[in-house]
Amino acid sequence: MLAAAIGFTGRQARGSLALTLPKALALETAPLEALEELVLSDWVGEMANQLLGRLKNRLIPHGVDIRLSTPTIVEGRQVRILALRGTSICEALMCGGHPVFICLHTVVVPSIDLRACEEVAQSEGEAVLF
Amino acid sequence: MSKKVLVVDDSSTIRQQVGQALVQAGFDVVEACDGVEGVKLLSGQHDVSLVICDVNMPHMDGIEMVRTVKADGNNARLPIVMLTTEGQPALIRQAKKAGAAGWIVKPFNAARLIAAAEQLAA
Numbered sequence A: 001m002l003a004a005a006i007g008f009t010g011r012q013a014r015g016s017l018a019l020t021l022p023k024a025l026a027l028e029t030a031p032l033e034a035l036e037e038l039v040l041s042d043w044v045g046e047m048a049n050q051l052l053g054r055l056k057n058r059l060i061p062h063g064v065d066i067r068l069s070t071p072t073i074v075e076g077r078q079v080r081i082l083a084l085r086g087t088s089i090c091e092a093l094m095c096g097g098h099p100v101f102i103c104l105h106t107v108v109v110p111s112i113d114l115r116a117c118e119e120v121a122q123s124e125g126e127a128v129l130f
Numbered sequence B: 001m002s003k004k005v006l007v008v009d010d011s012s013t014i015r016q017q018v019g020q021a022l023v024q025a026g027f028d029v030v031e032a033c034d035g036v037e038g039v040k041l042l043s044g045q046h047d048v049s050l051v052i053c054d055v056n057m058p059h060m061d062g063i064e065m066v067r068t069v070k071a072d073g074n075n076a077r078l079p080i081v082m083l084t085t086e087g088q089p090a091l092i093r094q095a096k097k098a099g100a101a102g103w104i105v106k107p108f109n110a111a112r113l114i115a116a117a118e119q120l121a122a
Helices: A023-029 A037-062 B012-024 B035-044 B062-071 B089-098 B110-120
Strands: A002-010 A013-021 A066-068 A072-075 A087-095 A098-108 A127-129 B004-008 B028-032 B048-053 B080-084 B102-105
Touching: A002 A037, A013 A023, A013 A037, A023 A037, A023 A098, A037 A066, A037 A072, A037 B012, A127 B110, B004 B012, B004 B035, B012 B028, B012 B110, B028 B035, B035 B048, B035 B062, B048 B062, B048 B110, B062 B080, B062 B089, B080 B110, B089 B102, B102 B110
Parallel strands: B004 B028, B004 B048, B048 B080, B080 B102
Antiparallel strands: A002 A013, A002 A066, A002 A072, A013 A098, A087 A098, A127 B102
């Protein structure tokens, strides 16, 4: 199994996201042939980065700004996410017959306010030319 | 003659993915892994028509790279498009103010990326 973990910090929330998937799935989904370990770990880290980036962009309309750290990639036969203080949400999905686990751990300030504000993030894939 | 595009990203898979899409569309591609390498490469190559650049990178981030490139008289008019997971309006405004030509949020759509590249590198 490969796992990519990325931490995030912000004034209102901090935590981490862990994406765990079999190496075979990482190899199957890599945009190009990932022959080297460095390329494969880069790809798994990029997937976790884009996933947490999506969350970051969805928090912007609620006035919550987080900063992402650099991903850390680990490989092991069995990877288990240990409990942490705060709130954890773990989802297990199937992708192409392979299990994928996504765990989001968050600690938020009691005064966090998720009411909508005027700021809207640019949509994924959209190309805006100035 | 093919237009040359510089792709700057600290992720080798993103550089390859973007590079492959551009090559298939008929562009020549050169790569750099951060802003420092990108600026260095541009100082030695004067035939680059477009830069596609990540924002969060080590050593020199994408917005700082835009400022540095725009301050260089030789490349002041070179279009630079940011390609990043960031979609924050304040950051987009910063890039625009620095002189960036556009902003694309990852994961990117190859057809839209190519359409933007063809428009800007013309």
